[in-house]
Amino acid sequence: MSRTEAVAVFVPSVRHFDDGRVPAELIAAADVVTVDDQHTHTRPAEPADSSRDRR
Structure with a gap:
C-alpha cells in the first residue's frame, strides 16, 4: 500500500x-470497501497535528 499511496481499496x-x-493490517493502511454490501471498513482517524498551530 505504501508504494501506491492508495487511500482506499475496493x-x-x-x-x-x-x-x-x-x-x-490492510485497514490500518487504507479504507476497504466491499462491493457486495457496500460496506466501508475505515482506518482509525489520525490525531490532528497540533504542532503546526503552535507559535
Missing part, C-alpha cells in the same frame, strides 16, 4: 480474504 466481498475478515 474488493468484491469479505469472502475475498482468508477467514472472511478484512485484515487489520
